[in-house]
Amino acid sequence: MSMAIKVRGLVHKYGDVIAVNGIDIDVAEGQCFGLLGPNGAGKTTTVEILEGLLTPTSGEVSILGHSWKGDANAIRQRLGIALQETTLADRLTVREIVRLFRSFHDRGADPDAVIATAGLTDKNDAWVMKLSGGQKQRLAIACALVGDPDLLFLDEPTTGLDPQARRDLWEVVGDVVRRGRTCLLTTHYMEEAERLCHRVAIMDKGRIIAEGTPAELIGRLGGSQVLEFGSAPGMGADALNGLPGVREARHVLDRWRLTVDAAHEAVPALLERLKEHGNELTALSTHQASLDDVFVSLTGRTLRGEP
């Protein structure tokens, strides 16, 4: 299988600040690849280098078998790009903007068909300034698709959107991915990556700290469920010894996070243990292990604080 994106030893510095610290990426054709991580992890810098907007400090980048130092225009003809928060012209209509972007490409898709794919047909003649945040993002994706690209870059496509608009956008992107278009997506929403991506790389502080399919990464946690609880007074790690099926225990933000094989066995045992110690339960929740838990397990930090 040939590689749509191949990156080796990529480094980018802004003055003394190292934004990207030596990463390798391989994205096969037809794959949707997710670059995950919190704000400031270096995702956008990486993507802008791949898009040819930034020249890296060092490292090798090959896009669709070409280098940016070679024929940049040949690469651009075959890329579709949605940048993080681009505000397209306020007083042009949806159709006018998509046609404008279409005109830049030698070959491409029919503008009206792309607008339909993005679910904006009824907004054809609406000015951009009248669109909602979600509609603006879908317009950005329509502009990215109108060149009928071999490779699509989506940089945080759902940041700042409300949950419904986010799900609508997932529909659009999911559809594009299922049709087999190669895609690189960055996000700090782990749920987004789990839904849309074949493979993901988790990025933190300029490095890739884990890579694989979402199922593989979650599988590495050991357990399949996560049990989160708080108690008063707090409990030490030794108090948790011997609880059934606990694969990992981490203390994060005043709470314990236990990765367990089966919540229905761990929870009664935990309640019993609390009773023995005379501690009061202040919070308790369980959920299926997700990429969020992978990030916590790898960094000891959550992605919380973000919606």
Add this chain to the structure above:
Amino acid sequence: MMSGKRATRIRNPLLELVLARLREFFREPAAIFWTYGFPTVLALALGVAFSGGTVPKAIPIAVLSGLRQAERVQVLTQDPGLHVEAMTDQEAQRRFQGARIVLAVSGGDEARYQFDPTHPEAEAIRRRIDDRLQRAAGRLDSLVSSDDHIRSPGARYIDFLVPGLIGMNIMSSSLWGIGYALVEARKRKLLKRLAATPMKRSHFVGSFLIARMVFLVTEVATILAFALLVFDVRFQGSILAAALLSVTGAMAFAGLGLLASSRTTSTETVSGLMNLIMLPMFVLSGVFFSAAHFPDWMQVFIRPLPLTLLNDGLRAVINEGAGLADIAVPLGALAIGAVATLAAGLRWFRWT
């Protein structure tokens, strides 16, 4: 991606970019006012204020207390161009201070005139009043004389003003239209988004210049038509010369706009920069009054200013009927300026 309809026709990218520029402009009411409304309102206001209507206002003068006060008031009142009032010397001094009278004549046997010699019309008014009083006292003129009043087009203040307003409009709309729009697009990351497409950079810059030409034709035509219809300001010279001059001037100012906007992402910074470029020229380059009023040593700096070149050239063509050959010097200087600023602006230009 399927659609029941036939595929849309794909236009040339330069044409699409120009259309986008034109649409954005004509959908922005504020831009339309500042480009077309403001200069015509200004021409109307200044034209009405300084053309003085049909009858000039009566000149206020005073006749001071004395034996001949009543007699002099009676003689001078016969002149419809004067507004004559009898008053005490004290009262007259007060009115001089408020510039409410131009001249005071004494009421005694000898006619003594008080006036400020720096007042532009005071000397003429003194002679006019003295003539009346001399004739009333029995002087006989040996030569028969009479006046024919003419109003020649091209010599009024409004005739002077209109080419200046056109020049000013070309300057401000070119600078704002290029400079502000580019920084706004960079701030919104639209420039970055466009740089990531296979769009030709020359098409992008070209679309701004072409759109500017379209606006230029309509702007200049609006002001000229308004001036002709309302104030009967006639276009005396070569239309080709005026058109070439306007286009070259617009390109020179577009180049300055490009230069001012080449790097910054802050609309405040670019606004400040452009005002810094424009304000001195508003004052110095002869928009509202002739640049010849400034002392000789300043002329060295004023003459090469692009707006001075443009205004002087436009006045020569519109008011004095100059042809292409007569304006070769300002035209050439503006062309050099346009090429230099556009080249430097493109060299410095940042897309991100």
